[in-house]
Amino acid sequence: AQSVTQLDSQVPVFEEAPVELRCNYSSSVSVYLFWYVQYPNQGLQLLLKYLSGSTLVESINGFEAEFNKSQTSFHLRKPSVHISDTAEYFCAVDSGNTPLVFGKGTRLSVIA
């Protein structure tokens, strides 16, 4: 069965500093990978996805994630965070034959 591990439950970071939210998955088949963001008191929004092709994917608000098949990772990065990035971030994996599986989430807190 596939699983997703988000190693950090909470990540505090100062504004304009870089951040990396880690995500590792286990699956024996090809996967689709996702990052979802949940702002306070809001629903889940798709931040970015890897389906195929280039292993580096980017979002419109400056986040990027790189699919590393050998390390089974899909870490999320941003070179300079803003206060507005404060949210919970969920990594998810879909192998096509089993339900979409989520990690437990990482709460990013950006400090002014």
Next chain:
Amino acid sequence: GAGVSQSPSNKVTEKGKDVELRCDPISGHTALYWYRQSLGQGLEFLIYFQGNSAPDKSGLPSDRFSAERTGGSVSTLTIQRTQQEDSAVYLCASGYRDGAFYGYTFGSGTRLTVV
């Protein structure tokens, strides 16, 4: 519609009552998921519908939970004899497969409170 619509947005019910939660997926999407998110917890898979295939019910926590999807579109999640531990946000997501898959879109959820 333009997005996934869930109703009601909030539901307070007494312990032991039955509740029905509704999900209107994006038109044309063949895949539909139900998840629940408890306070401070991650997302727990409940049930998955894909086209005309039999649903994957492996995530339903007990036989008090059931779901159906009528006409391949609207889905209803029913919880019978609600318990306090059923209090959570219930999320629905839809996506399109059969050669065109771009990820899943989530609704805003139904916040269920059992008192």
